[in-house]
Structure formats: structure tokens, C-alpha cells
Amino acid sequence: MKVIVNECSHYDVEAIKTKVIAALNKLSFDFSKLYNAKVALKPNLLTSASPESAVITHPVFFKAIVQIVKQHGGIPVLVESPAVHSLQRVMKKTGYDAIVTEEDVLVADTSDYIVIHNDAAHHFKRFEVPKILTECDILINIPKFKTHALTHITCAVKNLFGTIHGMKKSQWHIKAKTKDEFAHMLLDLYQAYCTDNAVPKTIVHIVDAITMMEGDGPGPSGRPAFLGVIGVSYNAIAVDYALSQLAGFSIDNIPTIIMGFKRGLCSIPQNIDIIKDSEISGRISITPKEAGSTKILGIPIINRILKNLLVAKPLPDPEKCTLCYQCKQICPVKAISTSKDGKVPWYDYSVCIRCYCCMEICPESAISLTKPLLQRILK
Numbered sequence: 001m002k003v004i005v006n007e008c009s010h011y012d013v014e015a016i017k018t019k020v021i022a023a024l025n026k027l028s029f030d031f032s033k034l035y036n037a038k039v040a041l042k043p044n045l046l047t048s049a050s051p052e053s054a055v056i057t058h059p060v061f062f063k064a065i066v067q068i069v070k071q072h073g074g075i076p077v078l079v080e081s082p083a084v085h086s087l088q089r090v091m092k093k094t095g096y097d098a099i100v101t102e103e104d105v106l107v108a109d110t111s112d113y114i115v116i117h118n119d120a121a122h123h124f125k126r127f128e129v130p131k132i133l134t135e136c137d138i139l140i141n142i143p144k145f146k147t148h149a150l151t152h153i154t155c156a157v158k159n160l161f162g163t164i165h166g167m168k169k170s171q172w173h174i175k176a177k178t179k180d181e182f183a184h185m186l187l188d189l190y191q192a193y194c195t196d197n198a199v200p201k202t203i204v205h206i207v208d209a210i211t212m213m214e215g216d217g218p219g220p221s222g223r224p225a226f227l228g229v230i231g232v233s234y235n236a237i238a239v240d241y242a243l244s245q246l247a248g249f250s251i252d253n254i255p256t257i258i259m260g261f262k263r264g265l266c267s268i269p270q271n272i273d274i275i276k277d278s279e280i281s282g283r284i285s286i287t288p289k290e291a292g293s294t295k296i297l298g299i300p301i302i303n304r305i306l307k308n309l310l311v312a313k314p315l316p317d318p319e320k321c322t323l324c325y326q327c328k329q330i331c332p333v334k335a336i337s338t339s340k341d342g343k344v345p346w347y348d349y350s351v352c353i354r355c356y357c358c359m360e361i362c363p364e365s366a367i368s369l370t371k372p373l374l375q376r377i378l379k
């Protein structure tokens, strides 16, 4: 199982194309498969955010992949479903709309869905995914490498979750409430993508990790950090592992990677062949923060005392909040309601399941994590 990690220091279309093509060649990717093929492209475009904030896959990165597909005779199709706003609005605010127009990219309607199955699932066997995927021959997953308060990172595995339509995503936080249930759900979905014949058999993951996100990700509360690489693999867990290791993250804290290994969805680390550019060694110096609610996997978030002791709370900042209520809109368990003080929305932490969707969506970076009580006491 191979992962290619190539140095790429800036968002320049030609530079990215060169590095991506070199990586795909090292994976023996058959470029002739692109000819006349509909190629689904799945960036991370969850919300409207500037490319510099590292919240979304950089539009220049996306453009480079579009051009590679077109230069080999393929038909690029953008497949993405933002959480709250329409894709058109998010594309306009992020600069994707210009690329889609210039490059003549088809934009999929993700509200029309099919059900894919995973008979070997740990928990969840059925997922609704965009019907357009049944017409596509290849799926190119184009995630941004970021920290994530719930899953520690969001990269190739979690980016596929974005194919689930709009607010239906937040319903999965109700079905999979704990951190490890949620991680298993992401892996169940990934496994469904890998095994169900209704969706493209060829899936390749091309990760934008030129500027990654550290700290309180995955929304604008996280900080952009220069990593200067792209990661490419046929296996989502392997590329997530390689990039997390490169960034210095503690792999034990990343449930999708640990459980992915245990479930046999990826080779054990010793058998992952990480092929790095010679230019990469020794120049990566970021200080990743342990983003996330708890290091203890599998604790059911069932009572308030346990939650407050062990799990970080999302806390809106009255200095930044504009009372736009996007957080209220996305909250899957209706833990957020109209402001009582006229400054910030009111949070009911006894209902909150700590999914951190509100943090991810907040356009003002107004929501930060408070340290869990136990961590504050033991400090």
C-alpha cells in the first residue's frame, strides 16, 4: 500500500499539476482511464470561507486537478454538498464559481441520491450518496488536511462524509453520538464506497496539505499552518496516516486511523510504503494542538457530569458573535437557541453531544473550545 507525499510549497496551478502527476505516476495510475470518463471531484467545500483560512480545499488546488482531468480527456464533475448554505452561494464566496465557469465543470445535484450498502459494516450498513456517482467512472477525493475537534483530523476518510446531502449530515451525529461511533460510521461509509459497485471502482485521494489547519479546527477557529506537501494514495486511511505522522500528530488520538487499522481497512503502519520527496525532510515545524473533546475513546456521552469532566465545550465569544444563528441551524440536537443576553446564542450543554458542527460552520470564528473540567483541575 503506497502513499506518495510530494513537496509543494505554494498554490500555483502548474506547480501543483506537476507534483500531482508525478505522484499519480508513482502510484501507476492509468491516465488513459480518464479519457471520455466522467470524473467526480470531491473537494472540501463545506462552508463559505476564504481559501487562506485553510477551511476549504484551496480553489487553485481544485483547478489543478480539473485541468489534469481535462487534459487527459475526462469530464470533471464537482460533487459537494455544503452543510447549511447552497453550493452556489459557497462557490461564489470561495472563488470556485469562476473556476467552474472557466473550466466548464459540471456541478452535480446532490439532493438526488441512491443508497449504497456495506454488508461488512461495524454499525451502519446503508448510506444515501449522490446519484450522479452512478454515472461517474472515477472518484477523486480532494480533501483539505485539518484538525477536527471531534475526530482530531479531517482528511481523506472524513471528506467523503461531505457527499451526504446538506443537513442530512448532522443527522448522523444523532445516530452516531460518541466519538468512536462516529469514527466507525465514517469508516462504514468509506468501506461502502470501496465495495459497492454502484459507485466508481477507482477512488484516488489527492490531499491539499500545502497549507493545513492546526488548533481548534475544522472551522475558522483553527489556524492555517504551512505544511508544504500534497499526499496521494488509493487508500484514504493510509494517506491520513502518512500526513498525520508528518505533521507530528499523535496517531493514537485519531480514531479513524486506529480503528481503520484494526478493521483491516488499511495495512498496518509497517506495511504502508510512504514515498516522500527528498525535499521534504526536516523542514516541517508546526506545533499541532490536540484538537478534540477527549482522548478517551468510546465513552458514551450520556450524562452531564461525565461530559463536563471529560469533554471540551463549544463556547461562543460575545466579542465576535454577530448572532447570525448558523450554529443554531446546523445543531443536530437543537442545543442552541435564541440569545438570552442579546450577545451570543444560548447553549444547553446538557443536550449538546459535542459534535462541534457549530464551530465548523461559524463564519466569525466566534466559537472556541473550553478545556474539560478534569483537565483544568489536573493542570
Ligand code: SF4
Pocket (backbone or CB within 6 Å): 316, 317, 320, 321, 322, 323, 324, 325, 326, 327, 328, 344, 345, 361, 362, 363, 364, 365, 366, 367
Ligand atoms: S456563534 Fe457564530 S454561528 Fe453562532 S450566531 Fe454567533 S457568529 Fe453566528
Ligand code: SF4
Pocket (backbone or CB within 6 Å): 314, 327, 330, 331, 332, 333, 334, 335, 336, 347, 351, 352, 353, 354, 355, 356, 357, 358, 359
Ligand atoms: S451545540 Fe454545537 S457541539 Fe453541541 S451538539 Fe450542537 S452543534 Fe454540536
